[in-house]
Amino acid sequence: MDLACKVACARPPPPGSGWRHSGPSRSSSNKQQISAALRISNLASSSSSTGLRQRAASAPLTTTAIKGADNSNGSLPIQNGGLSGKSSSAMEQLDIERGVCIPFRKYSPEIVRNTVLESRGAILFLVARGVEIVWNLGLYWSGLTYDFFVGRDEEVVPYRARQLRNLLCDLGPSFIKAGQVLANRPDIIREDYMNELCILQDDVPPFPNQVAFAIIEEQLGQPLEAVFSKISPQTIAAASLGQVYCATLRKTGEDVAIKVQRPEIEPIIYRDLFLFRTLASFLNGISLQKLGCNAELIVDEFGEKLLEELDYTLEARNIEDFIENFKDDLTVKIPRVYKSLSGPRVIVMEWIDGIRCTNPQAIKEAGIDINGFLTVGVSAALRQLLEFGLFHGDPHPGNIFAMRDGRIAYVDFGNVAVLSQQNKQILIDAVVHAVNEDYVEMANDFTRLGFLASGTDVSPIIPALEAIWQNSAGKGLSDFNFRSVTGKFNQMVYQYPIRIPERFSLVIRSLLTQEGICFTLKPDFKFLEVAYPYVAKRLLTDPNPALRERLIQVLFKDGVFQWKRLENLIILAKENVVKMSSNPAMLVKNKTQKTKDWQVEKKLDLTDTIKDGARLFLIDAGIRRQLLLALTEDSKMHIQELVDVYRLIEGDIDLPSVALEVIQELPAFTRDMMLSWSDSVLSDK
Numbered sequence: 001m002d003l004a005c006k007v008a009c010a011r012p013p014p015p016g017s018g019w020r021h022s023g024p025s026r027s028s029s030n031k032q033q034i035s036a037a038l039r040i041s042n043l044a045s046s047s048s049s050t051g052l053r054q055r056a057a058s059a060p061l062t063t064t065a066i067k068g069a070d071n072s073n074g075s076l077p078i079q080n081g082g083l084s085g086k087s088s089s090a091m092e093q094l095d096i097e098r099g100v101c102i103p104f105r106k107y108s109p110e111i112v113r114n115t116v117l118e119s120r121g122a123i124l125f126l127v128a129r130g131v132e133i134v135w136n137l138g139l140y141w142s143g144l145t146y147d148f149f150v151g152r153d154e155e156v157v158p159y160r161a162r163q164l165r166n167l168l169c170d171l172g173p174s175f176i177k178a179g180q181v182l183a184n185r186p187d188i189i190r191e192d193y194m195n196e197l198c199i200l201q202d203d204v205p206p207f208p209n210q211v212a213f214a215i216i217e218e219q220l221g222q223p224l225e226a227v228f229s230k231i232s233p234q235t236i237a238a239a240s241l242g243q244v245y246c247a248t249l250r251k252t253g254e255d256v257a258i259k260v261q262r263p264e265i266e267p268i269i270y271r272d273l274f275l276f277r278t279l280a281s282f283l284n285g286i287s288l289q290k291l292g293c294n295a296e297l298i299v300d301e302f303g304e305k306l307l308e309e310l311d312y313t314l315e316a317r318n319i320e321d322f323i324e325n326f327k328d329d330l331t332v333k334i335p336r337v338y339k340s341l342s343g344p345r346v347i348v349m350e351w352i353d354g355i356r357c358t359n360p361q362a363i364k365e366a367g368i369d370i371n372g373f374l375t376v377g378v379s380a381a382l383r384q385l386l387e388f389g390l391f392h393g394d395p396h397p398g399n400i401f402a403m404r405d406g407r408i409a410y411v412d413f414g415n416v417a418v419l420s421q422q423n424k425q426i427l428i429d430a431v432v433h434a435v436n437e438d439y440v441e442m443a444n445d446f447t448r449l450g451f452l453a454s455g456t457d458v459s460p461i462i463p464a465l466e467a468i469w470q471n472s473a474g475k476g477l478s479d480f481n482f483r484s485v486t487g488k489f490n491q492m493v494y495q496y497p498i499r500i501p502e503r504f505s506l507v508i509r510s511l512l513t514q515e516g517i518c519f520t521l522k523p524d525f526k527f528l529e530v531a532y533p534y535v536a537k538r539l540l541t542d543p544n545p546a547l548r549e550r551l552i553q554v555l556f557k558d559g560v561f562q563w564k565r566l567e568n569l570i571i572l573a574k575e576n577v578v579k580m581s582s583n584p585a586m587l588v589k590n591k592t593q594k595t596k597d598w599q600v601e602k603k604l605d606l607t608d609t610i611k612d613g614a615r616l617f618l619i620d621a622g623i624r625r626q627l628l629l630a631l632t633e634d635s636k637m638h639i640q641e642l643v644d645v646y647r648l649i650e651g652d653i654d655l656p657s658v659a660l661e662v663i664q665e666l667p668a669f670t671r672d673m674m675l676s677w678s679d680s681v682l683s684d685k
Helices: 003-010 087-098 109-116 120-150 157-171 173-182 191-201 209-220 265-282 284-291 295-309 312-325 360-365 370-388 421-435 439-449 461-473 482-495 502-521 527-541 545-555 563-581 607-619 621-635 639-652 655-664 666-684
Strands: 228-231 242-249 255-261 346-350 390-392 400-402 408-410 416-418
Touching (some): 109 120, 109 295, 173 265, 173 295, 209 255, 209 346, 255 312, 265 284, 265 295, 284 295, 312 346, 312 370, 360 502, 370 390, 370 421, 370 527, 370 563, 416 502, 421 439, 421 545, 439 461, 461 482, 482 502, 527 563, 527 607, 563 639
Antiparallel strands (some): 228 242, 242 255, 255 346, 400 408
């Protein structure tokens, strides 16, 4: 943890605050403006604006569907996997893994325990809830046991999976949420059960309108008629924690979406979390063996995220962060939030008049270019993941819309997750190692990302990774898809003690869901044909020094310069620029933004990259030696390759301007060269 983080964590929270989730930290390429009193985080990078963010979820559930019934599949030896058993240890490990510090938490095991044991009445409610859960789960477990003994456990899997889904709905919001999370956790539950639990992400029973309207009036402090001229008689959507209505503001006539929380939900969730964690304490041994971590840590991940989602004021701040991140992107629409009408249990947002993104016919009839829309959607998703580090954790078809002008619109920001700057760099490292077929380092990346406990022997995983990647990549770019890779990955994590951290379970779900949407709109769509050009452009043009280093790693394999790879990167990057600049959505006039401040990038600008390359060539002896060898390797001068690269970029750079800038930078170059030389001399001595 950095110094600012330690200082913030040492400060006592304000009275009654629980956890204070504050406004976003903003950053630009020249400076970062960080308010330590508001939000402490080391997530901001030179090209992103992200503050201390939400946490994703993972959940406990014990049935024969859960990973771990069979220990015959080559377990990995764990040397240092595990926590001390103290409740704070799990939270500390989560902070270390994510690279962030949360000074004021809404969730901790101590807060949950104190809440549910605060009085005799609360204890009685807890006991009653425990009996209800044990009774229902016990009946389900007895059915699974019977199936096993009579030898029909495999043939009745579809029926038992449906039974589990219905049981979770009957047990309430915590269990519905747990089911939604388990639907993305192949490290915990079998794939056939996962597929059935996916239904919980779109199909949850609503609660009565009268109850919802009473909660809205309580939040507003006035009758509905005083604020809204009309409101939809039925819910537009229902989820595990709340449901949505469409309404019209009486003062302005604007259409809005009202999201209202389910009644009396918080006490139930606190009791369930206490019971979950109590059960998890008995399963730590199994969890350490199968996942490399305590079961309590998984419950803490789940509980932390769940209690954050209960507070709609946090969702309002999530929306503000997304608006800030995409403020200069005219292809993405984020609804504004009406904070004066919102609170912890109700949030009022701008109504999005879009087309459901899984309705290709309606999109075509609206005159929207499907290829352009898909390019916009994939680029927006990759920007969230690799640029901002703040991404929408639940992009199912009900949360993504196609605007009639070609833009993509996101709604429902209760479930967002964050990747720290360190996590993003490791992910990019993993991509580089995959490109270079360095499977040993790919396995080590798993440990650095928290998939494996520190000290775990990764050697058994290396052959499995190699088989997955070579089998998938060998089909070529046109046949590559995330679902096939994820299916093989799911089998691997079920065999080895691999735990998928909550934030990465959301990343996987996000990519799979959006790839599925793309296939719905265009069955022959190739996700990587859009994703690769974006990544290539970022590697070639991003000012982040860490990405410059990754670019060099990509261009050299086993010490040999990859001329063809450089040409492909340039071609793909130029393709991304052309696709984005010609997209109709780029021509949208955003009424809330001065369009003159937004310039559509019409060509690949490699000026800064060339300047940085010149600087590295002059001051870094190792890079200079590698580049000189690249021109003369295999006992020949690679002049033709150099000419081919120049022809690719000659129309996209202004050489006189670059030369002038390099000359202007010569004093700085000279200083850096002298410092580099003096460092090398001193190190030799």
